[in-house]
Every structure is written in C-alpha cells, then in structure tokens.
Amino acid sequence: MIEINKNILNFLNECEGECAKVFLKIDEIEFKNQLKVLNAFNSCKVQSRHFIGSTGYGHNDIGKEKACELLKTIFNTEDAFISPLISCGTEAISQSLFGILRPGDNMLCISGTPYDTLKKVIFGVEGKNIGSLKDYNIGYDEVDLVDENFDTAKIIEMVKENKPKVIYIQRSRGYTFRNALTVKKIGQVIADVKKATGTKAYFVVDNCYGEFCEESEPTDVGADLVIGSLLKNMGGGIASTGGYMAGKSELIELISYKITSPALGTDIGSFEQGYKQIFEGIFVAPHVVAQAKKVAILTAVALNKLGYQTKPNLADPQADIVCCIKFGDKDKLVNFTRAIQYSSAIDSDSTLEAGEMDGYEDLIIMASGSFNQGSSIELSCDGPMRPPYTAYLQGGLSYAHGKIGLTNALSTIWKN
Numbered sequence: 001m002i003e004i005n006k007n008i009l010n011f012l013n014e015c016e017g018e019c020a021k022v023f024l025k026i027d028e029i030e031f032k033n034q035l036k037v038l039n040a041f042n043s044c045k046v047q048s049r050h051f052i053g054s055t056g057y058g059h060n061d062i063g064k065e066k067a068c069e070l071l072k073t074i075f076n077t078e079d080a081f082i083s084p085l086i087s088c089g090t091e092a093i094s095q096s097l098f099g100i101l102r103p104g105d106n107m108l109c110i111s112g113t114p115y116d117t118l119k120k121v122i123f124g125v126e127g128k129n130i131g132s133l134k135d136y137n138i139g140y141d142e143v144d145l146v147d148e149n150f151d152t153a154k155i156i157e158m159v160k161e162n163k164p165k166v167i168y169i170q171r172s173r174g175y176t177f178r179n180a181l182t183v184k185k186i187g188q189v190i191a192d193v194k195k196a197t198g199t200k201a202y203f204v205v206d207n208c209y210g211e212f213c214e215e216s217e218p219t220d221v222g223a224d225l226v227i228g229s230l231l232k233n234m235g236g237g238i239a240s241t242g243g244y245m246a247g248k249s250e251l252i253e254l255i256s257y258k259i260t261s262p263a264l265g266t267d268i269g270s271f272e273q274g275y276k277q278i279f280e281g282i283f284v285a286p287h288v289v290a291q292a293k294k295v296a297i298l299t300a301v302a303l304n305k306l307g308y309q310t311k312p313n314l315a316d317p318q319a320d321i322v323c324c325i326k327f328g329d330k331d332k333l334v335n336f337t338r339a340i341q342y343s344s345a346i347d348s349d350s351t352l353e354a355g356e357m358d359g360y361e362d363l364i365i366m367a368s369g370s371f372n373q374g375s376s377i378e379l380s381c382d383g384p385m386r387p388p389y390t391a392y393l394q395g396g397l398s399y400a401h402g403k404i405g406l407t408n409a410l411s412t413i414w415k416n
Contacts, residue, residue: 002343008410012403020312022297026224027120030290033212037286041279051276058270067275068266070282075219075246082230084271084278086243088374089208089229090359091115096245097121097133098226099255100202106139108164110155110189110390111181113142114206116384117172117359120247139164148178150189156196160212167193167201170208171218172320175384175392179311180320183214187221196223202251207396208232209320209376212289214329225251230281231375233321237397239281241374271341288377289321291397295379295402296323299393302406305411321377322394327373332387333411337367340393341404344369354385362386 016023046066054061064083073081086092101107107122115158122140124132129286133140141162143154157168169189172180190203205218207226211233218226225247245255256265299322300310309326312318327333338352347369352365366382368374379402381393396402 001229002404002408003415004306004404004407005411008407009416011305012298012302012407012410015298015305017298018301018314019294022318024295026290026297028037028281029213030286033286033289036263036297037074037283037412040070040202041283044070044073046279049277051274053272053274054270054385055272056270057093057268057295059268061270062272063275064266064269065394067240067278067282070279071244071246073217074282075217075324077219077226077248079249079252080244080246081252081266082242082244082257082278083259083269084239084242084273084275085269085386086228086259087241088231089206089227089243090115090121091314092227092243092245093206094120094121095258096225096255097166097168097205098136099258100204100251101133101136101138101197102165103137104139105165105292106141106162106244107133107166107168108155108158108162108201109140109142109168109170110150111170112166112168112176114142114168115172116361119361120359131357145178148181150181150185152189152192154301155189155193159193159197159199163199164201167203167207169203169218169223170206173311173322173324173392177309177311177324177326177388178212180210180318181314182317182319183216183218183221186223189351191221202248204247209322213293213319213321214317220249224248229374232276232280232377234285234328235278235284235291235372235375235377236281236283236378237372237375237395238284242278288397290395291399291402292321293318295396295406296321296394297321298327298403299406302410306410320394323391325390325391325393327391330385330386332413333383333385333391334365336391336409337381337383338411339409340405341367341369343401343408345381345401346371360384381409 050066202224204225205223207228230242304310354365362384368380370378379396383391
C-alpha cells in the first residue's frame, strides 16, 4: 500500500502552481497533435477491417499497409514502414543504418556520442567480428554539442572533409545531462549545413521519446528519415511491441531489404494477432505524451526546489518526455528508482538491484513496472551506476499516476 505523505503532497501541489503556464502550453500542443492524428485517420479512411492480421508470407496484409499509410501521413513523408516485429528502438535504428550504409560509406553523428545501446552497433566489440558498422568498414565520426546546441561550424568542416552518406541526430538526451534537441534546432542545422556544403547526405533522426512533444516533427523541417519505437511515445502505452521508420521512399525501400531480404522488401511479413493495438496506440499517443510531459516538468521543478540539478527547467522547451535528476549519490539514485518501482501497478513487490543489461557499458538500475515489458511511455525511471548518479524519469499513462509515483519517490530523500 502506498501511503501518501501529506507534507510532500502539499509541496507538489505548490509546485503545480508554478507549472500552470507550462501545463497550458502542453495542453495546446496536445490539441494540435490530436487534431493532426485524427485528420490522418480520417484521410486514410482507417476501418475496423484493418485491425485484422495475416499469416504466413503476409501478402496483401491490409492492416500493415494501412498503418504505413497512416504513419507517412502523420509525419508528412513520402513513405513509412511500421511493424510489430521490430522489438525496440535500437533494432529499428540498427536496421535502418545497415539498410542505408554500404562498406566504404561514412556516418557522421552531430549530436555527440549516441545512446549506450548503439555503441556496439557502431563500434562493435574489440577482437570480435559481430557485424557492426566498423566490421563492415563503414566509417564513423561525431561532433559534440556545445551548450546544448549544434556546433554548426565544426559540422560543416566535417561534412566537407568526410563526405558522409548519413548525418545522424539523436533527438533525446540518452544518458547525458542535457535537454532534448528541438525540432527548430534540427531544422536550422539541416538548412545551414546544406547551404554551406551542398551535401546530398541523408539526415537521419532518432526520434525516440520525442514524438508529439512539439507541434511539428523533424520530417517537417528537412529530415530525410525519422526512426522510433512503439514502446515509447508513438505506441501510446497500448501497442505491445513494434517500431517504425518514416521518410524518403528510397530510404524506406533500402531499409525494407534489410528487414526481410533484397528479393522481398515489405511485400511480405505477417502478424496474425492483428493491428488494433497499433492503431489505437497511435490515436491516444498525443494525450499520453502530454501526460508524461507534465510528469516530467513537475518532477524537474520539485527536485530542483529540493536542491538537485534537473533538466528540463520551466523555461526550457520540452522536446522529449524525460526528466533527468543529478543525485550525486549512489544510494539516493537506487532508493528513488526503487520507490518508482514500488509505485507501479505491475511488479510493485520487486526490490530493484543494479545489474547488467544488453547493450549497456555500466550496471543499470531500472524501474519499469509496466504492462508492456520495457515500455518507457509508462512511468519508469532508470540510470547508470556511475557518477554523478543521474536518474532519468519518463512516462506516465496518466498524470495522476506520475504524481503518486513522484510523491512516493520523494519520501526517500524528504527531510521533514
């Protein structure tokens, strides 16, 4: 049983007052995105018959075809691919990179070092040939952000020197203490680099945690491809698995050859369970994302008032659903994360321990008492066991649940 500490609840109620204007802005963005999604459903003429799945080869799978049409309409792109057979965002990104890049090509990441789970995809493992980009003789370089902004001059220099085929941007913060990159910043750097270099490189954006956080998406401002997971924003907490790519038709075609085979592309691929969860998840996603953004900003304001460094701050644009909290203390990170797990509807009786996870370099502590395993649009909190012991809290299918979880978690560091 969760017993609410009235002093903490009163404190959070006061914090809510400070968040009021930001909450109104979140509501405005939700309304615009919900209208966009509803219009996409209507223009694509989604019908109940599209919920039905397919078997075997999956030829003429009308549900998959309609879901792809819906996605390209939402993202305003030439084409899109969405599949419940893609397990997570890392897989979607990996398949996309290997679909587009060839031996001898170069990739340039302009948002610093990518998220931990992509490091083996890019660099491989020393002494082993695991099929990484490096193992396929695909070059990689990166340019760090400067004060949470693109280092445009350095990027232009690197583009001219290395002539990359892919210019890669990670929109969300990963395990770094920074704010997510806004669509405006992404659009500006794309325009500036193209103007200065005339590059024909593809601008590819890891869109995880960012969908529906703003009124527009990276593909509205020049990105050639966005990639994401249905276990995060885009699935609305209803889709139980899946990933997507949306962008130029030539890129979707190349990626489809990697996902199945060069002989088949997206003409095959069955999913007997059907697509109702995917359609419903996309439909509710703008609302669920808005709830998660409110949880994130309330958390940031509350922890900041208690003396901890947090991002985002009230004045920061929210370009993803994450709040990061720099505890500077291993025990505080562990106890706070455990309290989020205790506040979950599922597996609330589990006491977390930091452990090894596939794709991560450090021990990770992760609270994810979710209906769908690993779903980070549901209330979750995780962090690497390394200084400065930063927690990354995200999600919340409802704002009320997020507030309850935060109330419980604050009790681990609260001083009466």
